[in-house]
Amino acid sequence: MGQRLRGAAVNQTEVASALRGAGCVWAEEEAGLLIESATSDEDLARRTRRRAGGEPLELVLGWAAFRGLRIGVEPGVFIPRRRTELLAGQAVRHASRAPAPVVVELCCGAAAISCAVLHEAPGPVELHAADIDPAAAACARRNLGGRGQVHTGDLFTALPARLRGRVDVLVANVPYVPTAELEFLPGEARDFDPAHTLDGGDDGLTVYRRLIDGAAGWLAPGGQVMCEISRAQLPAAVGHMITHGLIAETRHDEEIEARVVIGTRPAPAPR
Ligand SMILES: C[S@@+](CC[C@H](N)C(=O)[O-])C[C@H]1O[C@@H](n2cnc3c(N)ncnc32)[C@H](O)[C@@H]1O
16 A cells, blocks of 8 residues: 555655654654555554554554464454464464364454464364453454354353363463553553453452363363463462363463463373
8 A cells, every 4th residue: 555655755754753753662664564554645644643642553553463464453452462472372383283173262352363373273273262342252253254153251151062171272361460550551551452351350360260260171181271471470370270180381482571371181091
């Protein structure tokens, strides 16, 4: 679309300068993306004003970059974070071990993790994504475009009963910010991600514990449940998995400040 605009080089300089003035660290890069997505000079001016006014770049563009994909986003639905690429990578890894895995993403938001799994898994996947928020479920449905089933409801209540004991990968980026820490989040998260997408209760692990409490009943033998978590939460998160008979492991990537906890339902020993 950028070529359709008049004087793209002038636009690039002007847009970058407006963004820099508003405190955007990656002003040049963002200016290029805004120019690429704008449909007219007026549209570019509107988008530049929105971004300079503090709206997250992803909402202004209408998509978030995630593991090389562009995931559609919209106001009121959690914006997928680069940090969550570690969790998605673990889901892809385990899904790739089974010939036709059943993959469930709870707390799916825009379904970035599901899209990554479908894109990267080597073979067919039976995919189910679910969220308690109908707006998120609708956004997930659009992003998946019929390549999986999307359900609405509170954690496992959203899922068809026939999945019990059959899930190979149960992945969930649950809300995990302790309630008292919400006010200290960066402005973009505080102002544009609704509280129910972030708030994990007193210690941030309220939804996580409910997820792990139910996980074993849905996992296939050898199946894995996996979540993103903060560094401080790791000991409690691992401990909770162990009390539920899961074999717990952790993964981290300091570059993107990501931590993931993984619980495997033990497979019965061969007779
Ligand atoms: C941190 S966001 C993650 C969204 C998405 N998985 C991602 O990483 O971009 C948490 C999501 O969990 C959903 N959620 C919160 N409580 C839930 C519950 N009890 N059952 C299902 N979904 C829930 C929110 O609506 C939100 O979309």
